[in-house]
Amino acid sequence: MCIKLLCFLLIVYVFLTKNPCFGQQDSLLYSQETYRQSIPSQVFRKCYLAPSILLTYGLTAIKNPLLQAQNQYFKQSIQERNPMRIHLDDYTQYASQAAFLSLDALGVRAKHPIQQRLFTGLVSHAIMASVVNLMKKTVPIMRPDGSADNSFPSGHTATAFVGAELLWQEYYEKNIWYGVAGYAVATGTGFFRMHNNKHWFSDVAMGAGIGIMSTKIAYWLLPSFESKCLKLPKNYSLVPSYNGEYTQLSLFVKL
DSSP: OHHHHHHHHHHHHHHHTSSOOGGGSOHHHHHHHHHHSOHHHHHSOGGGHHHHHHHHHHHHTTTOHHHHHHHHHHHHHHHTTOOOOOTTHHHHTTHHHHHHHHTTTTTOOOSSOHHHHHHHHHHHHHHHHHHHHHHHHHSOBOOTTSSOSBOSSOHHHHHHHHHHHHHHHHHTTTOHHHHHHHHHHHHHHHHHHHHTTSOOHHHHHHHHHHHHHHHHHHHHHHHHHHHHHTTSOSSEEEEEEEOSSOEEEEEEEOO
16 A cells, blocks of 8 residues: 555656746746746745645654554554565665766756756755754654664655656656656655665655755756856856765866
8 A cells, every 4th residue: 555655646746747847947048037926926836736745744744643653554564574675775765866967968968957957956955965964853753663763754765856856857858757767766765765664654755845845946046046157257167076975066267
């Protein structure tokens, strides 16, 4: 039943996002029109409905006895046969991010150039990581296996859904199945977190909501980032780097 519910949530999200948010439009041309709209018209959009439902479910489950009982039901349904632990989730959480950055190099044209993709990728991960770590420290919930009290929300799931939404935003117009594949992998990541007895269903729902919303916020900020880039000299370059511990984005300008 748990797998069916996760698949149902995936189908609902695909249906609700058939008309993607403005982050998927031609940003430079679209940004001026977008910012003329009122704040409510930007915030209350159909594409925010699915992550809002997931976030509301996760937050409500913290104190709601009915949803807590549902967590126990899902755990018992998955764990009753004492399943073998499968740690694919340690890898699948990054699968969509890899596709998000590599498909364009393989000949599948992304919506935005690499600078904009790096911006949305870095910002969405920064927002997601900040929210997840803050909630883990301020909302102590014991993991299903009793190993720690930082179960809420699921960081693996949040990371996976950031990647899925990034993939959706960049390649939706090229082929819907890229986004569907990303969300299928992210949903599988959430399932394996429950399968491995590391998270409750509400942890996974909250993680998914945080991941999707963090990415949507990054795309919401993208037009502002692009408008500021227009003021930079043309002879500049943005260079990403990774030193084994930190990811950074360097700006080089030829004077």
